[in-house]
Amino acid sequence: MFVSDAPYLRYVALGDSQTEGLGDGDDRAGLRGWADRLAEGLAVTTPDLRYANLAVRGRLAAHVHAEQLAPALALRPDLATVVAGVNDLLRPGFDADEVAGHLEAMFAALTAAGARVATVTFPDAARITPLARPIGSRVTALNDRIRAAADRHGVTVAETSHHAVVTDPRLWSADRLHASPLGHARIAAAVAHALQLPGSDDSWTHPLPPPPGPAPTPWRTAATEVRWAAAFLGPWLARRLRGRSSGDGRTAKRPQLLPVQAPSGDGGPRVG
Incomplete structure (x- = not known):
């Protein structure tokens, strides 16, 4: 756990499902996520x-810009994180310049208002699932523009x-x-390290120990890909064809600045 002696008193996170916390908890018990974990770390000494x-899950960069920037500015953050663009990468009409333009507009507005702003670059999706290989060049183009x-x-x-560890399957749901x-814990640690928060280091870049047991056979790997496509890719494509989004009807889980409790060690959410 990193700690902070930086004078951050108002932290606002903007983004899509990753920042909302999908994959870390659930909608019934509550989502945690890397932004919550970063806030918890800051709260240890602040x-x-x-x-x-x-x-909000499912949001494109244009939606994050249109829906979240003004409320974020109204909260007068001294620290803000802006992470968006993955949903755009998956759309047929992806335009790296357009997506980066929305991100840059948010960077400009938040820094002009006096906030310290942080963001991330995205991993090579093809190393997470081979079926994502066609979008590899898109990821590279967007990362270059983000930088x-x-x-x-x-x-x-x-x-x-x-860093190779970010595509380790154990870091993904x-x-x-x-x-x-x-994975959310590693993202929080990466952002803390980039912000040079006291107590942070590069341990988030270190590889995980080798998984136990023999490496999967090609047949087992192929079967895993088929099951993944049926369980997740198929429903995602069906929503796209219907013009639906996983975020339809949803609003921000935490729209106001609220106190944060430092984690107690049981791994559960400590924000709220």
Whole structure:
């Protein structure tokens, strides 16, 4: 657990499902997620921290810009995270310049308002699921534009794309779109390290121990891919064809700045 002596008192997170916390908890018991974990770490030494999470699953970068930027600015954050663009990567009409333009507009507005802003780059999706290989060049193009936009506005970038561990299957949930609890913990640690928070280090980049047992056979790997496509890819494509989104009718889980409790060690949510 990192700790912070930085004077961050108002942290606001903007984004989509990853920032909302899908894959770390559930809608019944409550989602945690990397942004909650980052807030918990900040609260260890800043008990007066207030934290809001405006992220909503399924949102494109344009939606995050249109729906979340103004409420975020109204909360006057001194720390903000902006992570969006994965949902855009999966759309047929993906335009890296357009997506990066929305991200840059948020970077510009939040930094101009005095906030320290952080973001992340995205891993090679083909190393998470082979069926995602066609979007590899899109990920590279978006990451390049994120870096350039961040540099223009003094935004901190957690370079998660550079490290092999970020595509370890154990860091991803069964749907391969959202981080697992361990993955969310690593993202929080990556952002803390990029922000140079005291107590943070590069241990989040270290590989996990080898999994027990023999490596899967090609037949077993193929069967796993078929099951994944039936359970997750098929329903996702069906929603796209119907013009539906997993975020339809949903609002931010934490629209106001509220106190944060430091974690007690049981792994459960400690935000709220």
